[in-house]
Amino acid sequence: MRPLTEEETKVVLGKLSKYIGDNVKLLVDRPDGSYVFRLHKNRVFYVKEQIMRWATNVARKQMLSLGTCIGKFTHGGKFHLVITALDILAPHAKHKVWLKANSEQQFLYGHNVLKGGLGRITENTPTYQGVLVYSMNDTPLGFGVAAKSTQDCRHIDPGTTVVFNQADIGQYLRSEDQLS
Amino acid sequence: MGRVKDFKLLGKKGPGRKARKQGDPTIPAALREDKKIDKVKKKLGGRIRQRTKKRLLNLAVAASTRVTKTKSKSKKDSAGETTSESEHEEGRDDDEMEVIPQPSVSDDEDDSIGEEADDFCSDDEELVELPIEKKSRKRDKKLKKEKEESKKEFTQQMAGHEVFELPDIESISNEPQDLPTVSQRLREVLHVLANFKDLREPGRKRKEYVTLLEHDLKVYYGYNEYLIDKIIQLIPHSELLEFLDACETPRPVTIRTNTLKTRRRDLAGALISRGVNLDPIGDWSKVGLVIYDSQVPIGATPEYLSGKYMMQGASSLLPVMALAPQVNERILDMCAAPGGKATYIAALMKNTGLLVCNDYKKERCKSLIANIYRMGVQNTIVCNYDGRKFTKVMSGFDRILLDAPCSGTGVIAKDQSVKTSKSEVAIERCSHMQKELILEAIDALNASSSTGGYLVYSTCSVLVEENEGVIDYALSRRNVKVVDTGLNFGVSGFTRFREKRFHPSLSLTKRFYPHTHNMDGFFVAKLKKFPQKSTIVGSKQQPAEEEEKEEDEET
Numbered sequence: 001m002r003p004l005t006e007e008e009t010k011v012v013l014g015k016l017s018k019y020i021g022d023n024v025k026l027l028v029d030r031p032d033g034s035y036v037f038r039l040h041k042n043r044v045f046y047v048k049e050q051i052m053r054w055a056t057n058v059a060r061k062q063m064l065s066l067g068t069c070i071g072k073f074t075h076g077g078k079f080h081l082v083i084t085a086l087d088i089l090a091p092h093a094k095h096k097v098w099l100k101a102n103s104e105q106q107f108l109y110g111h112n113v114l115k116g117g118l119g120r121i122t123e124n125t126p127t128y129q130g131v132l133v134y135s136m137n138d139t140p141l142g143f144g145v146a147a148k149s150t151q152d153c154r155h156i157d158p159g160t161t162v163v164f165n166q167a168d169i170g171q172y173l174r175s176e177d178q179l180s
Numbered sequence: 181m182g183r184v185k186d187f188k189l190l191g192k193k194g195p196g197r198k199a200r201k202q203g204d205p206t207i208p209a210a211l212r213e214d215k216k217i218d219k220v221k222k223k224l225g226g227r228i229r230q231r232t233k234k235r236l237l238n239l240a241v242a243a244s245t246r247v248t249k250t251k252s253k254s255k256k257d258s259a260g261e262t263t264s265e266s267e268h269e270e271g272r273d274d275d276e277m278e279v280i281p282q283p284s285v286s287d288d289e290d291d292s293i294g295e296e297a298d299d300f301c302s303d304d305e306e307l308v309e310l311p312i313e314k315k316s317r318k319r320d321k322k323l324k325k326e327k328e329e330s331k332k333e334f335t336q337q338m339a340g341h342e343v344f345e346l347p348d349i350e351s352i353s354n355e356p357q358d359l360p361t362v363s364q365r366l367r368e369v370l371h372v373l374a375n376f377k378d379l380r381e382p383g384r385k386r387k388e389y390v391t392l393l394e395h396d397l398k399v400y401y402g403y404n405e406y407l408i409d410k411i412i413q414l415i416p417h418s419e420l421l422e423f424l425d426a427c428e429t430p431r432p433v434t435i436r437t438n439t440l441k442t443r444r445r446d447l448a449g450a451l452i453s454r455g456v457n458l459d460p461i462g463d464w465s466k467v468g469l470v471i472y473d474s475q476v477p478i479g480a481t482p483e484y485l486s487g488k489y490m491m492q493g494a495s496s497l498l499p500v501m502a503l504a505p506q507v508n509e510r511i512l513d514m515c516a517a518p519g520g521k522a523t524y525i526a527a528l529m530k531n532t533g534l535l536v537c538n539d540y541k542k543e544r545c546k547s548l549i550a551n552i553y554r555m556g557v558q559n560t561i562v563c564n565y566d567g568r569k570f571t572k573v574m575s576g577f578d579r580i581l582l583d584a585p586c587s588g589t590g591v592i593a594k595d596q597s598v599k600t601s602k603s604e605v606a607i608e609r610c611s612h613m614q615k616e617l618i619l620e621a622i623d624a625l626n627a628s629s630s631t632g633g634y635l636v637y638s639t640c641s642v643l644v645e646e647n648e649g650v651i652d653y654a655l656s657r658r659n660v661k662v663v664d665t666g667l668n669f670g671v672s673g674f675t676r677f678r679e680k681r682f683h684p685s686l687s688l689t690k691r692f693y694p695h696t697h698n699m700d701g702f703f704v705a706k707l708k709k710f711p712q713k714s715t716i717v718g719s720k721q722q723p724a725e726e727e728e729k730e731e732d733e734e735t
Contacts, residue, residue: 051534051559054510057574058563064542065549065562084553104482137450139486169485172554180549180562 001040001055001063011079012037012044015071016089019081019130019143023092043072044079046088065180083142083167084179086132090140093132095125097146097163104135107142108170115148116158125150131163142168235311344368346384349392357399366396366421373417393417397424403599407589410607410643413678419695426695427592433471433478434461435489436497436520438555439527442488444469450483464669465497467524487554492520495590495692495702499581499638500524502665502690502706506631508533509578514567514621517544519551521583526557535560536574538567540585568616575624578632582621584614584650586641590701593694607645614639614650622658627711635660635707640700642693644677647703651689652682660707662688667704670697 004012017024027035027046034049040063047055047067055066070085081089099107103117119136127149133141144163153162172179347365369389372379376386390412398408401424415423435458437444444460444467451458455475461468469489471478478484479491500521505511505528516522516537526535537552539545542564552560565573567582587610588598618637627633637654639646651673654660662685673689675682689705 048559051561054534054536054574055561058561059573062564062573063561064545064564065552066560068558069553087553087556087558108482108485135482139482139488141482141486169482169487169554172485172550173480176550177546179553180546 001038001045001052001060001066004037004039004044008039008044008073008079009037011073011077012071015079015081016085019089019094019132020092021094023094026092027088037070038066039073040066043069046070046085069180081143081167082179083169083171086140086143086167086169089143090132095122095129095131095146096134097121097125097131097144098134098136098138099141101136104141107133107165108168110165110168110170110174112147112161112165113144113163114158115153115156115160115162118153118162121146121150121153121162123150127152133163133168140169142166142170232312239311344372344379344381346381346388346392349388349395352392353395359400362396362400366393366400369393369396370417370420401428401599402596404602406604407599407602411589414642414644415693422695423693426693426698430593431493431694431699433491434494435469435471435478435491436524437467437469437489438487438523439467440531440556441486447483447488450488451481454481454483461494464667465494465501467527468494468497470494485554487556490520490523490551490555492524493700495640495699496520496583497524498665498667498670498690498692498702499583499636499704500528502638502667502704503579503581503634503636504666505529505579509629509632510534510536510576510626512536512538512570512574512577512580512621512624514538514570514580514582514617515540515585516562516583517541517548519548519555521581522548522560523551523555523557525581526552526555526559529559531557531559533559536577537562538565538570540564540566568613568620570620571623576626577624578626578629578634580621580625580635581638582617582635583638584617584646586610586614586639586646587643588640590640590642590692590694590703592701594700607643610641611645611649614646615653618650618654619657622654622660622707622709625709627659627709633709634663635709636665637703637705637707639703641703642691642701644674644680647691647705648674648677648682648686648689649680651686651705651707654707655683655685659710661710662686663706663708664688665690665704665706670704673703673705 013024016027020027035046036049036052038045038047038052040060045065045067046069051067055063068084068088069082070088071079071081073079097113097118098120099113100117100119103113106117107113113133122131125131125146127146129146129149130143131146132143135141142165144166147161147164148156156162346369369392373386373389373393376389380386380389394405394408394412397403397412397420398405401408403411411423412420437447448458448460448469451469451474456478457472457474458469459472461470483489484491503511503525505525507530509529510533511525511529513522513525513535517539519537522535522537529535535557537548537560539548545562545564549562552562563573587602587607588595589602592598618635621635621637625633625635637651641647651662655662662683665688667690670690670692672687673682673691675684675686686705689703692699692702692704694701
C-alpha cells in the first residue's frame with residue numbers, strides 16, 4: 001500500500017472527472033474528514049485517512065481491501081474504473097441516464113443501452129461523455145459512455161445504442177472473483 | 181319450481197315440533213305386573229321357546245320324582261315370596277303356561293288336590309325355570325365380561341399403546357431395514373421412554389431401550405453413531421423427533437434490509453411489486469424479512485445487486501444484535517466471510533469508525549469483499565490472517581464478534597454431510613480451535629474502552645463442547661464475565677450437562693434450536709472484559725498464561 005505518484009494521481013483524477021467533472025474536488029476535500037487515494041496491488045482504494053493509518057498494521061500480503069476500491073491500473077499504465085466506484089461517483093454525477101423498467105435487466109446483464117430503453121437523459125450530454133446509469137426510481141445501476149448526444153437521441157430509431165456499458169452492478173454476480 | 185304438495189292431504193306425521201313428549205311413567209314395582217309380561221313376551225324368540233319347551237319336558241319328567249320331597253319347603257317359601265323377582269318369574273311362567281306344565285300338572289294333581297293355583301305355579305317355577313335362570317345368568321356374566329374387556333381395550337387405546345415388546349437389537353441390526361417399521365418402532369420406544377416406569381416391558385433396562393432408539397434413529401435419519409449419540413444426550417426425548425425432522429427441512433429464506441441504502445418498508449414495497457411474497461421476520465428485528473415465495477430469483481433482483489438487502493439466515497442476525505455496535509467504534513469480525521454479519525455491523529455503525537473483517541480462507545474472502553462493496557460499506561479493512569494470531573496484527577478493539585468455525589450441527593438442513601462426517605476427533609479439533617480463537621479474541625479486546633470491551637461468541641452448532649465448554653474455558657483463563665445478550669428469546673445455555681458443571685453465569689448465554697425457533701441451531705454468548713489482572717485459576721496453566729500475557733504486552 002502506497003500513495004499514488006503524481007502521474008498516477010493525474011490519471012485517476014482525470015478518469016474520475018470524465019464522470020463527475022469538477023466534483024472531483026469534493027472527493028478530496030470532504031467536510032467529514034480527510035480521504036486519501038492509496039495504491040495496493042495495482043488497485044486504487046479511496047479511503048478515510050484514519051482507516052488508512054490503522055491499515056498500516058496489516059501486512060501487504062494479507063491486506064485484501066480497505067475502504068472502497070475505485071479502479072485498477074493495467075499493465076500498460078491505463079486506469080480502469082470498476083463497478084465498486086459507483087458508490088463514490090453516484091452522488092456527484094453530472095450527466096445521468098435513466099432506464100425504463102424493462103430495459104433495466106438488459107443493462108444488468110452487461111448489454112448496452114438502446115434508444116428504446118432510454119427513459120430520460122440529462123440535457124446537453126455531449127457524445128462520448130461519461131454518464132451514470134440509473135433506474136427510473138433513482139437506483140444507480142452502473143456507468144458508461146454516451147454513444148449519442150442528447151440532441152441526437154431525439155431523432156434516432158429505437159434500436160440504436162445510446163450508452164455503452166462500462167460497468168454495471170450485475171458484475172457483483174457475474175464476476176465476483178475479479179472484484180478483489 | 182318444485183312440486184307443490186297439499187300438506188293437508190298428507191296428514192299429521194309426528195307429534196309436532198313443539199308438542200312436548202312426556203317420558204314413560206315410572207311404575208312402582210308392585211304395580212308392574214302387566215308391563216313385565218308384555219316385555220318378556222317380546223323378549224323371547226321362537227327358538228328359545230321351543231328349546232325351553234323341550235328342556236322343560238325333560239326336566240319335568242326328572243323332577244316329578246323330586247316334587248314330593250320339595251313340596252313342603254316350597255310351600256313355606258312361596259307364602260312369604262312377594263319380591264319382584266318372583267313376580268318376574270311368574271310372568272315368564274304365564275307366558276309358557278299353555279305348553280309347559282301339562283305333564284307336571286297331571287303329576288301334581290295326583291299328589292296334592294285342592295292346592296292354590298299360585299302355589300302350584302311357584303312350585304313348578306322353582307324347578308322348571310331353573311335353566312332359563314341359569315341361561316340368563318350366564319348371559320349376564322358373558323355380557324359383563326365383554327363389557328369389561330371392551331373397557332380395558334378402550335383404556336389401552338386411550339393410552340395409545342399396547343405393551344411394546346422390545347425386540348432384540350442384534351437381530352434387528354442384521355435384518356434389512358424397512359423404514360415404516362423403523363419409524364413405528366421409534367415412536368413406540370420414545371413413548372415407553374416417556375413413561376418408563378409404567379410402560380416398559382418388565383425386566384428390561386432403560387439402556388436397552390436407548391440403544392434401540394439410537395440404532396433406529398441412526399438408520400432412519402442417516403446419522404453416524406457418534407453424532408446421534410450426542411444429539412440424544414442433548415435433546416429431551418420428547419423433542420427428539422421434532423428436532424431431527426426440523427433438521428431435514430430447510431428453514432425459510434430470510435433477507436436483511438441494508439439500512440445504509442434503504443428502509444425496510446421501501447424495500448418490501450419494491451419486492452412486492454416484483455411478485456415476491458414476504459412478511460416481517462418478527463418483533464425482535466426491524467430489518468429482517470421472511471420470503472415465502474417469489475416469482476423472480478431473490479439473489480438476482482436489481483434490488484439485491486444494488487445492495488439494498490442481503491440474504492442471510494434469521495439466526496445470523498442474533499450475534500450482531502447481541503454485539504450492539506455503536507458508531508465510531510473499532511470493531512473486529514474475526515471470522516467474517518461471507519460478510520452477512522460484517523455488513524450488518526457496518527450498517528449499525530452507520531459506516532463510521534473502523535470495522536476489520538478477517539477470514540482465514542482466502543477464497544472465502546472474495547465473496548466477503550464482493551458483499552462489502554455491494555452493500556456500500558466503506559469503513560472496512562479486509563485481511564486474511566489466522567485468527568489465532570491476530571493480536572500480532574492489531575488489538576485494542578472496542579467490540580469483537582467471533583463467529584467461530586464449528587461442526588455445523590445446527591445447520592444440518594443446509595448441509596446434510598454433517599450427519600456422517602463428524603466424529604469425536606473432529607468435534608474435539610473444532611473445540612480446541614475455538615478455545616484458541618476465543619482467548620485470542622479476548623486478548624485483542626480493549627478492556628478499558630469507554631463504550632465497549634465486549635466479545636460476542638457465536639456458533640452454528642448445538643453441541644455443548646463447542647459452546648458452553650468454550651465459554652467456560654475462557655472464563656477460567658481470562659478476566660471476563662458473561663453478560664446478558666440482550667436477546668429476549670431463545671433457551672438459556674446449560675450450566676450443567678451430564679457430568680460437566682459450568683459456571684452459573686452461563687445461563688445468560690442463549691441457545692436456539694431449529695424445531696422451537698424455526699431458525700438454524702445457534703448459540704450466542706456475550707462476554708465483557710475487565711481491566712484488572714486476571715486471577716489465575718489453574719496452577720498448572722500458570723506458566724503458559726504468563727507467557728501469553730507477555731506476548732500481549734509486547735504487541
